[in-house]
Amino acid sequence: MTAALALVVGALINLTGPGHYIHWGFIQISVGNLVVIGLMVVTFIAAILIPYHRKGGQS
Amino acid sequence: MTTIDRNDVEAGIGLPEDADQWTAKIRGFLMRTLPPGRLIPDRQPSYMASWIYIFGALTMGALAMVILSGGILSLEGPTWWHTSSVGLFVNSLHLWSVELFFFFMVVHLWGKFFMAAWRGKRALTWMTGVITFLASIGAGLTGYLSQTNFDAQWISTQAKDGINAVGIGAYFNVLNFGQMLMWHIMILPLAVVAITVLHVLLVRARGIVPPIELEPADPATAVAGGEG
């Protein structure tokens, strides 16, 4: 877990160096793509969970 | 010939004797499907209360950024960004706008899927969304092929095998830079924008989908497929 985190941070600091990859069985994914996909999932969950305060709403 | 005054002409009232005109029929269709209150609404049903609803607008915002940055790259041509620091920045802006475009589009897609947003005669809205996604993948791929660098060389020589295997490669030659650039800056952007416009007009014509209901509100008046 710490190793994976270090990889993520390492990638964010310099994107032009050699790529960082995570292997898990037959799955091999670049840290860049993993971050994008992870953020999409987090964004989706946040979008449906965060209360939406509306002005002048009536119900 | 019946006379009609200027106000009635501009309001599109139309005389019975003009009703068989193509123009009058098209206007009548548009006014029935997209009256101003539907096309540019200032109110929405009260169930529209979630952040998930902004991802369609975010996707279009990113599309606008993609087109803007791509337009600037077009001004100077496909190899400008290798030698100019301004060009490199605009290229970076183009790349990240594309990443954002797909990012927001996928979140929008997930949201609409879990809302079963095709209900009530909205299947065509779903399908135009899927086609936009596919056209965007094509636009993204041809963009990668138009970079005039190692990436473009690598992706084109890898992509050719799959595309050749189903016969498309005979006509859509990913190794032909000129052809790919044309698809990337002309045909596919036009397709993405045109289908997006249709998608948005369908959303406006049908309105946003009401919440999932397990039973009809009133068995006597329930309409299969929604409002007709």
Place this chain on the structure above:
Amino acid sequence: MARTKRFNPDRDINVWTGPYRPYDLAKEIIVTFLAVAVIAVVLAVVFGSPDEKSVTVKSWSTADQVDFATTAITELDGTSATAQYGPPYNDVKDVSQMIGPFSIESALGVHIPVNPAQDFVLGPLSTVTGNPKLSKALAEYKAATPEQQQAWSAAYEEAVKTATVTAGTLVVPPGDYGPVGTLIGNLTQLATSGGLDASLINHAGFYSTDYTKSLLFVADGGYFSSLGDANHLSGEQWGMMNETGSYPGQPWLWLYTVWYQIPPFNGDNTFGANADALVWILMMVITAGFLLVPFIPGVRSIPRWSRVYKVIWRDYYRSQR
């Protein structure tokens, strides 16, 4: 139709008769656009974009003359990947990918003709002037029988395995390869000088925008694929999704590239041999399913079963109780 069908919660709605609230659509569009613009500018400034230099025949042959010569001889004797590709480049039989008993590739035939021996080797060499030794070797090669040509090429392929580069020149151990040594030696010189890059481009008069031949030649070499492997870009490395460096690539291609990583498509069997064609057909079927989600029973019920909608519209359902 409305009267005969039962209410289906995955297809039908209750027409909204409830209240409407103010919603400033124009403001939403402009504010979201500005927000996206700011995020995009920040990402562009912080991360930039990758720009790995392209490989030219010159840069390839300069970096690895032996690999270049090893590839060039396979182009001449017709054993390279491009020479053995079949349609749409050339009419080699029984090499196209099959979908069951059928090959779309072969059925469509040759559309982008590429003859590696002529286009990559003999053609470019015949444009060189003022080199009598080369002209003689070319004439000798062209006059020989196909059997003799193959024998020379085979001998050269063997010899080039132990070739070295001395003082910037390719040195191939002596062998019974006739004029082929002169041909490939001169082609290597033409390549390192940059002359071959120009003769590989498909010209339509003065201008050119078509790099089909150059790309096919470069991609046949070991040098190019080793650069791809080093960047995790190969097909069996989920390469289609990836970008050079640590940049995110095309993650939206995951469902396409995943098939190449798993059985039966990654196997040494008929599925593996025809993986490109079969994965594409599979993806077309999946795409059709994606397009038709609203009409597919079961699939269109997933949203209702998942109950995610109850979270999204929680205010509404709360007000209904």
